[in-house]
Amino acid sequence: MKKIFVLLSFLVFVNLAFSQSNVILEIDDEKITTDEFLHIYKKNNTNTNAMTYQAMEEYLDLFVNFKLKVHEAKLLGLDTLKSFKNELSGYRSQLAQPYLTDKKVEEDILAESYERMRWDVEVSHILIKCDQSASIADTVKAWNKINDIYKKLKKGESFEELVKKYSEDEGTVPTNGSLGYKTVFNLVYEFESAMYETKVGDFSQPFRSRFGYHILKVTDKRPAKGKYQIAHVMTIVPEGSSRHLWKKAEDKINEVYQKAIAGEDFAQLADEYSEDRRTATNGGMIGWVSVGGRMIKEFEEAVFKLENIGDISPVLKTNYGYHVIKLVDKEEIKPFDEAKNDLKRLISNTARTSKSRDAIVNTLKNEYNAKTIDENLKLFYTLVTDSIFNGTWAVDENLKLDKPILTFANQTKTQKDFVDYLMKYNRKQSPQDVKMFVDNAYNNFVSKMILMYEEDILENKYPDFRYLIKEYHDGILLFELTDRFVWSKAIQDTVGLEKFYQENKNSYMWDYRYDVRVYECKDAKVLNSAMKLFNKKKSEEFILAKINKKDSTAIVLSESAFAEKGVKPLVDSKIKQFNISETDGFRLVSQGENNTITLIEVHGPEVKTLNEAKGIITADYQNYLEKEWIKTLRSKYNIKVHKDVLKTLAN
Structure with missing residues (x-):
């Protein structure tokens, strides 16, 4: 994806299929329409004054350069490479997803999830187990049982007594x-929905999840912790x-508690006394705890009774x-705009995403007049046997399975398609x-x-998607x-780069540069000795070697x-500090108050080396290579720009 963003940062173009609109540009036998040009132009020029002839004419030059490059790429066969097709296919799959979901349903799910996030619910339940793949007989049996409990x-009758019995x-x-307090995303979606839809003190109607049939009771609802x-x-x-042993452990923890409420450092207490060695060496830190998380119920309840930062529990x-x-x-719970992205991520990992998919499927069924041919589907109630559940199901190759079972739009799916x-x-x-x-x-x-089918026709159905994929x-x-x-x-072209540098090196100049070196002397005596040597134009290496002969720290x-x-x-x-000008050349300054010597050399403008x-x-x-490349392309292909057509587009 980075590759695409790099491109779009300097130029974003799309190419639409040729239509009956006026042609504004021809490159050999390729015709580019005003529709395409205007779409690109408006996308990159949102200024209300941009629709002038002068502005569009200037942009047209960039447009021609771009279309030349794409034209060249196609003639070189880059669009036929497997790597290209795979990359484009991957992007297309991602870009298609928003068109294959119901946006209104997605927005409703997002709003619903945030509203639920704002509340914690204390809930109990009665469960009658029933596997999702249970037979009809077993399912009916489980349903009758939960329904009888509901009637009671x-x-x-007491909810708590019925829990114990059934x-x-x-x-x-x-x-x-x-189950203690729970919040959004703690439980399966069916249970969560029933929990939030049931009033405090009430019990729900029977409902089914992948675990079986439930009736739940809500005993409290509080603002989310x-x-x-x-x-x-x-x-x-x-x-x-x-x-x-229990008494010994209790006495020890009571001692810790007294020290903690007396103000002793909690991290040190954890390190000294805690027997949970995974956390003791880190100040006893467990980390972040949320409602309905990994902690046992009584521990979680004790945590959320704490109110102020620094509070210590009994x-x-x-x-x-x-x-x-x-x-x-x-x-605390974040405002909706801040929580939205995290919510989307959490929603994507839950069953509630199927609501959006189911909604778009139902819409498309109506749009495409989808019909099932029931008499041809009935065959599968006998054709499919229990052997499919152990992986040995097979279909007679001589069996004719060409009858339609599903029609929609211009599509017909046969019995063979369903077998596959x-x-x-x-x-x-x-x-x-x-x-x-x-x-x-x-x-x-x-x-x-x-x-x-819908994904296959997105380009034809949605112009915006067509533009995006072409982009x-x-x-x-x-x-x-x-x-x-x-x-x-x-x-990679080191020879070409060197040649370009040699031809243009005067364009790469250093401005005035200043070489500053500050030496610290051990005392005034060392300072005076060093200054005498500096004034005699001795090299710095000589001065350091001479003065530091007996003491390596005399001058550094x-x-x-x-x-x-x-x-x-x-x-x-x-x-x-020293009011240095570009004409100073060399300055030597000693400061007796802190025993320092400062050397400043001024270097005039000079050509930078290639490495610099x-x-x-x-x-x-x-940039030079690109300009030369464009020159080559412009001479290589026959280009015809219809400026008369461009004039008709201007305000």
Whole structure:
């Protein structure tokens, strides 16, 4: 994708198919229409005064250059390469997705998810297990059971007692079906929806999830807690420990608690006392905790009772031992605009995305008058057998399967098409009712066929999509060709680069540069000795060697810089401090108050070497290569610009 963005940053063009509109440009036998030119021009020129003849004429020159490059790329066959086709196909798949979803439904899901994010709900449930692939008989049995429970609830029987009698969720039966507080994305979508749609104190109607049938009860609803960052100190009590060990662990944690509320450093307490060694060495930090997350229920409840940053919890007992918890930081629910992107990412990983897909499929079914030929579909209720669930299902090759089962738009899908689709399900899986399996598979088949058809015709159906794909098509070609003739060539053609530099080197000049060196002397005596030698024009190497013969720290180079004005702070400060001008040549300054010697040499303008200016020289060489390349293309192809047509487009 980076390649495309590089292209679009300097020039964005699209090419539309030839229509009956007026032709504004011809390159050999290729005709480019005013429709194409105007689309590109308006996209790149949003100024209201841009529709003048002069402005469009100037832009037309860039347009011709671009179309020449794309024309050349196609004649070189770059658009036939497998790598090109694969890259474009990948981009097309991504770009097609917004056209294959219902935007209104997506917006509704986003708004719904954010509203739910603002609330935590305390919920309990009764579960009657029923696998998604259960037979019709088993499904009816489970439904009847949950419906009987629902009738008992409506008559006033206790929810908690019915949990104990009937619920098949072994993990929550001991807590009267309680799941604690939950929020959006904690649970499967069906459960989440029922939870948020049920009022506090009420129970829901029976509903189904992939786990089976549920009835839930909402016992509380509170503004969302958001996220808490916490640390803890823990004393561990292994499973099956004696009362003596529990008492010992309790005494230890009580000591920690007293120290913590007295203001002792919590991180040090964790390091010294905590038996959770994974967190102890990091100040007891557990990290961020959210409602309905990975923490056990009682631990989570204790965390969210903390209100202010720095609060310390009372001692908490769990099945694992004792804890003292500190609230380190908290993050409230973000405003919608800030939370939107994270919500989109979370939504994309949940079943609720199917709502948008189902909505667009239903719209397309109506638009394309989709019809199922039921009498031809019935064959599959006997043709498909239980063998498909162990991967051994096979169809007699002599069986004629050419009857239509689905028609839409100008498409007809036959029984053979559905057989081919079913073969992907021909693998080991949980057995289920065959008729239910066929019906579900057929519904998925219909959705897939319609969406595939829709994706195939997007260019014809949506001009904006057609423009966008052409933009990527031409962009990839332009990138590959420009890289070949300009960018990579400028880097790899060292001989050409050197020649270009030699012909233009006077364009790459240094301004006045200042070589600043600051020496620190041990004392005034060393300073005076050094200054005498400097004044005798002795070299710096000689001076350092002589003075540092007995003491290597007698005089040392403390700072140095060599640069133009405005590049290095040391240079700028010394120019200002000593009022250095471009005509000074060489200055030697001693400062007795801090025993320093400053040398400043002024270097006049001079030509930069190729290595010193390689970046800008390479960029200029690339520009030169591109101009020469365009000259070649303009002489290579027959170009005809219809400026009379251009005049008709201007205001």
